[in-house]
Amino acid sequence: xxxxxxxxxxxxxxxxxxxxxxxxxxxxxxxxxxxxxxxxxxxxxxxxxxxxxxxxxxxxxxxxxxxxxxxxxxxxxxxxxxxxxxxxxxxxxxxxxxxxxxxxxxxxxxxxxxxxxxxxxxxxxxxxxxxxxxxxxxxxxxxxxxxx
Numbered sequence: 001x002x003x004x005x006x007x008x009x010x011x012x013x014x015x016x017x018x019x020x021x022x023x024x025x026x027x028x029x030x031x032x033x034x035x036x037x038x039x040x041x042x043x044x045x046x047x048x049x050x051x052x053x054x055x056x057x058x059x060x061x062x063x064x065x066x067x068x069x070x071x072x073x074x075x076x077x078x079x080x081x082x083x084x085x086x087x088x089x090x091x092x093x094x095x096x097x098x099x100x101x102x103x104x105x106x107x108x109x110x111x112x113x114x115x116x117x118x119x120x121x122x123x124x125x126x127x128x129x130x131x132x133x134x135x136x137x138x139x140x141x142x143x144x145x146x147x148x
Contacts, residue, residue, distance in 0.1 A: 012080070012125075013079070013080065013083075016080070016083065016084065016118055016121065016122065017083075019114075019117055019118050019121045020087060020114040020115065020117065020118040021114070022117075023113050023114045023116075023117035023118070024110045024111060024113060024114030025110070026113075027109055027110040027112075027113030027114065028109060028110075028113075029109060029110060030104070030105075030109065031104060031107060031109035031112070032104055033098060033099070033102075033104045035104075035109065035112075036095045036096075036098045036099055036104065036107050036112070037099060039091070039095040039112050039116065040092060040095040040096050040099060042116070043088050043091055043092045043095065043115070043116070043119070044092065046088060046116070046119045046120070046123065047085060047088050047089070047092075047119075049123055050081075050084060050085065050088075050119065050122060050123060050126070051085075053123060053126040053127070054081060054126065080122070084118060084119060084122045087114070087115040087118050087119070088115050088118075088119050090111070090115065091111060091112045091114075091115030091116065094107055094108050094111050094112055095107060095112050
């Protein structure tokens with residue numbers, strides 16, 4: 001007897017929000033310019049990994065498919081993707097701001113820590129459980145498309 005399928009998206013959503021909140025609360029309030037410089041380089045890579053893991057760039061699914069009937073992602077997957085990518089993109093701007101002003105105090109280390117932790121946990125979940133965890137539909141193989 002496991003967790004009902006209808007409850008899993010809510011639990012995952014709450015878990016990811018909890019990761020963000022907890023890591024933001026536990027993060028040090030002060031950070032150096034080196035921290036912001038490093039995170040400004042790490043966050044874009046993390047965004048690309050998430051996009052690739054969730055198969056948002058998988059154009060093979062469109063080949064031979066009826067676009068009106070094809071579903072890339074469910075509503076929950078879209079919500080997860082927007083939440084995680086929103087956190088990461090906001091954290092990128094927060095990390096870049098002190099680099100532009102030259103003052104580390106202009107940044108918000110707790111927000112950046114929270115977004116990084118959420119992004120890394122999302123990558124771990126996708127890596128361990130697969131893209132279907134977030135509702136992404138895998139691309140159909142050429143054999144499956146030819147059978148139609």
